[in-house]
Amino acid sequence: MVSPRAVAADVLVVGGGMAGAIAALAAREAGARVVLARRAPGATALSSGAIGVAPDPLALPGEPLRAAREPLEAARRLARLRPDHPYAVLGERLGALPEALAFAARVLAPLLAPPLERPRFLATPFGTAVPAALCQRSQAAGDLLAVDGALVVAGLRGHLGLDAALAAAGLERYRARGGPRAFAVEVDPGLGEVGLFRPHELARALEPPGAAEALGRAIRAALPAGAGAALVPPVLGLRPEARVPERVAAAAGIPVAELLADVPSVPGVRLQAALEAALAAAGVEVVQGALQGAGPGKPAMVGADEITAPRWVLATGRFVGGGVVRRGTLREPVLGLPVQAAEGREAGVDLAARPAASLTGAARSGPQPLLSAGLRVDALLRPLDGRGRPAADGLFAAGAVLGGHEQASDGTGLGVAILTGYLAGRAAARPGGGE
């Protein structure tokens, strides 16, 4: 038995997804010594890799894309409609959103494109456009408002994951709202029989010298006159340093972008890799393993390390990340905090013990208390106990472990992670925490 290695830090961040990494990087930038404990890749690696902040809840169905509000204004509108949402709970601190987004874009600069004043409209395989406040460089050229000319959806021969004709037909519908013309073409990526490839295998196959260039040349050969940009399936390399998107675009002679993806998502994996690279570059110590501990100021065990830090940021995610679990009742497993926040009137201390059927609505697409369950926090992101008081000194929470929002039903997942991670990290960096 190896005796534990004692590690002292100012801030312990629990969770290595977007919220945890941004919290750690923000605290580090504020001068704190930061240790991040992570169990495994979680929901960030499984995301589309683009960052929605808030779809504007008041946008009219047919309104021009150019009429889209800036992300902060859309988030404020959402907060007014959904009082349980973290954006609403933060109150005036929601105003830090542009600053938080800029911070994320800066620390993840090699991967992310700089934010614009407006959201970018990125295409999905169904030919719908989703607003994103931040996205990867490999996705930015597909912004419907940035395409100069026609948008060409290039399906890869042999790859069933994208039906280019369907996506192009869907995107054509946005012309009335200021989107580009859309065409479908099919190109041969020159990789042999790719029909049975999974997305990550395809992504890896495009990394070696020559492979990305061959795809780019194939796209160039297939381009119709007037093409302004090409959209391809989200398979442009697993490792950001392989620079597959840039190489494909150079060979194609026009901007090339990836469509948004579902699971398993190559851009999501790249985003997770970029977070890890940023943590290493910033000097955040990352320890791997499940955490056992009693809270800030008390030693916590992670693998063979014993970490003591006066301030903690809990960024453990929701169900995928393991920050909230349900075995008959809802539980926060790290510190046993009460799970009492959710969208809808079911929120409260009784939430945890209610049956699944009464925490869900019959309409799938509506807000679901069960799927949005998590911690209740105050405006300083301090988790609250059953009586509404901060549960522990020096404890903050960020990301999906906060209740009251759900990526699927409100599209705010990574936006909440970035904003609350940024605020919690900065608060935790200050001795005494909070104000």
Add this chain to the structure above:
Amino acid sequence: MATRAGALSYLAWRALVAHPLRRLFRRRGTGLERFRAAYVAEGLGPTTPEDRAIGEAASACVACGLCELGCELAVAAPAVRALGLHAAFRLYSRSVAELPLATSALAACAGCDGCDALCPTGVPISRIVRHLRAKVLGEGAAPAQGDRG
């Protein structure tokens, strides 16, 4: 009514005469032996506590596919690779009767354990694969590399 009376008296005859005679003369072996003879050859063997523990551990899989990032299955035929090793344990620990069909996929596992650290829900993938390999290829078949038991 007549048929019902007939049915019941027939059952009474079975209970008092035919069944005791059958028990006396027509039985070979124990009940367990007869049961095993009837079903095990069809792949319908009992579920051991170890099997069940493996099944419960595998139940945490949410089919996200992240484990495939750490799995090369380099030597596998394309069709086996297309199914994926993580599919192997999802599919195969569900229908034990079809386990022998999984031989090629399980044999393709290099035993590198790269998958375990990638699983967001903590499924002990390499342990499950080793268990299934041992079941289908025999106990000694677990790869030495990375096999910490």
Add this chain to the structure above:
Amino acid sequence: MDYDVIILGGGANGTGTARDCAMRGLRVLLLEKADFGVGASGNSSGMIHGGIRYMLSDRHVTALACRDSGYIQRIAPHLLFRIPFLMPFTTRAAGATLRDRAAWYATEVYVGTYDLFQPLKRGKPSTRLSADELYRLEPGLRPGLRGAVTLDEWGIDAFRLCALNALSARAHGAELRTWTAAREILAEGGRVRGVRFRDALTGEEGEARAPVVFNATGAWSPALARRSGAAVPMRPGKGVHLTLDRRYSNYGVILSAVDGRQMFVMPHESESIVGTTDDDYYGDPDDLEATNDEVEYLVEGAASLLPGVRNARITRAWCGLRTTIYAYGPNEDALSREHQLHDGAAYGRAGLLSLVGGKLASYRAQAEEATDRIVALLGRAPVPCRTHEEPLPGGDEVPDPAALARAHPVAAPVAARLVYRHGGRAREILRLLEEDPRLGLVLCRDEGILAAEVVHCVRHEQVRRLQDLRRRCRLAVGACAGLDCARVAAQLAARELGWSPEQVRAELADLLDAGWRERRPILDGAQLVQEELVRGAHAAAGAPW
């Protein structure tokens, strides 16, 4: 007249009767308001049993039921799988009373007598197990049991059974319309003359004429009858089942629920199911969901003998409405207690025949009886039934999955699932890979669904909506809830059926809605994690939200 007979309802009875009528040369129209098997048939326990309980009233009925089970194996050998059952002996307190011992002996004799009929359905004889033997076969049983007797039955994919009967009927000339509801049964001068219908997808309304209308709409009968001035008395009972993500055991266990009713936990295909509740239900049959207390009742009942079931992953709760005969007199034989054919002549609807009750396992015999009556109502000369002789589509052969995997670029476990669902037609599906190798993509690793299978079903198995694939090839019904398969399957179906982008999204939303209704009451543990992931993934890919 347009048709000889119009059949209402696409469950086992409707499709089975359509097949029989068409094979006997009648001109048949079948109308199904949704898809084949969506009602009681597909949501039954999915068993082709031999009618063991009729031995109490008329053992000839047991013989008939076992023989029919044998017939179903003959016509769809690929679709059945064996389920050995353990029936443990329990005692109320420590120590068995004389009464307990007598009850055990009675059970043993009863099952032993059933053994005499087992050869008719290729069944295995029962055995009696000591306590020690029982625990070796199922170590998860709670302590204190005294032994068991075993019982051998068959399970089936009931949705595919309905679809195969429908496809066979179509091959024999029947016209089938799914997603088309009968609005009213038309009558004139005391006789039926046809049906007014509406296509739910196109909105098209129309009338079809026939001298005989066979109503096999199950729990939907009373509403249809009310609209048509007829009466079909019946008692609908709601049955809820739970699905566990994998085979909890290869053996089914019969057990008692908290209220003493009989329940079971049994393997079914690659999963296990726990069933069932049975409560009167007089609500809207289109608005059926499992409630929290029904789920609890089933879990508690199962855990009373198999405590480990509490740790198992429940993937969905599903329900159906069985129709039972409203009231029966003491003089009817056992089989007619299970089902009845009502003749509408009594209330001025001569030519309207309604089926009430019935068992999935006896669907073929019920269809034969109904067809005999239909032929008689038409005044035709009797034609012999052949539905027990001619195989259902794909039932002519059960290819060896390992051999298929050697001959085609497909993994053996995938070939096995393909053969299970499609029998000899698995060969046709695999031939699609020769023209288009992309179709070798495995869409679902749990169920082994190939892209080629989706294309085949859409082309040849009367698929009009994406959710029909839930029933044709188990698309998005497994534990992963459509994570991998739903989007690509929607794209494939769209290409075959010419759907617009809006239609594809609407169909995908409809498919996801159907799964959500079944999972909503059971979301817990890993299945809740799965739900979060699935919702996020589909939202990210632009599925409607």
